[in-house]
Amino acid sequence: MEIKQEFVDGLREAKSVVFFTGAGISAESGIPTFRGKDGIWNKLKPEELANFNAFLKNPQLVWEWYQHRKQIVHESKPNKGHLAIAEMQELLPEVIVVTQNIDNLHRRAGSKIIYELHGNIERNYCSKCRTPYTKEINLDEGVPKCYCGGLIRPDVVWFGEYLPEDEFNESEKAARRCDYFFVVGTSAVVFPAASLVYTARQAGAFIVEVNIEETEVSRFADISLFGPAGEVLPAMISKIKAE
Ligand code: BJW
Ligand code: ZN
Secondary structure, eight states: OOOOHHHHHHHHTOSEEEEEEOHHHHHTTTOOOSSSTTOGGGTSOHHHHSBHHHHHHOHHHHHHHHHHHHHHHHHOOOOHHHHHHHHHHHHSSEEEEEEOOOSOHHHHHTOSEEEETTEEEEEEEETTTOOEEOSOOOGGGOSOBOTTSOBEEEEEOOBTSOOOHHHHHHHHHHHHHOSEEEEESOOOOSTTTTHHHHHHHHTTOEEEEEESSOOTTTTTOSEEEESOHHHHHHHHHHHHHOO
16 A cells, blocks of 8 residues: 555645545454444344434343443454544644544544544433433343333444434535545445535545445545555555654
8 A cells, every 4th residue: 555645745735634434444453344244243243233213112122232242342442543533633624524434542642632423322212201321231130221211222323324413414514524534444435424524525525445445436536545544544654754
């Protein structure tokens, strides 16, 4: 993978850069992706588990799955890819992270402006009255319930559900404003999140893809940097810093 000097020179002059990230950026932290060859959902289709009907049918199963994933998240730490994105803040006037991930790793790496499009695994709320639920979850006591009787659910966005409006609106604004739009570690097949790539492109941003394999974005990206995000992004930082 070669990072062209001309590209690095242009990037140095950028006023605003967006990093749109997906599960692939956290893969090197030991968090499995959803799709692709190492995806957790090769056997279990995301559309079948991550929807409200699946939760109503078997809340215990869906909760066990999220508790298992929360455990993995707690045992993991930000990798060189997350850290490189945070370090970009020292080098450019505006760096915005728009993530589909629910794992908090960008925050833990030190990124300041983060829009979480699909929620956050650390938060829960009542599926009936929407009151946030802040107590520990202990599935040995059964699926947690709100005082109103509603089932408590993770604060994540399932299929068929709307994305958090403010986060999506701010992400759209950032996509329209930026000079460079990085698409990192996402298959870019889940909408409306993936629409941001097209919004940025239409607004004239330079589209940079970072992935270990070709995706939907490869055919129109201005540059595709194929390789693990934890290697490609630090290599790019080194080039930006080089005299
Ligand atoms: C590396 C790497 C390394 C690996 N370095 N790279 C038909 C057409 C269009 C849209 C639809 C349609 N039918 C239905 C829809 C809508 C639907 C949708 O998009 N479906 C498509 C799948 C077809 N979308 C929705 O339902 C959304 N809501 C919505 O549309 O609301 C409007 C509405 C309201 C009411 C009624 C009807 C409509 C909501 C989508 C919510 C998605 N939720 C999930 C779960 C979140 C919680 C959780 O984590 O459990 O979000 S699904 C899952 O997919 C998760 C992810 O954020 C999301 C995206 O996945 P991501 O991050 O791209 O991961 P992967 O695994 O796909 O890719 C990883 C990539 O990394 C790969 O490319 C690897 O190569 C790469 N990689 N290692 C760099 N080291
Ligand atoms: Zn309630």
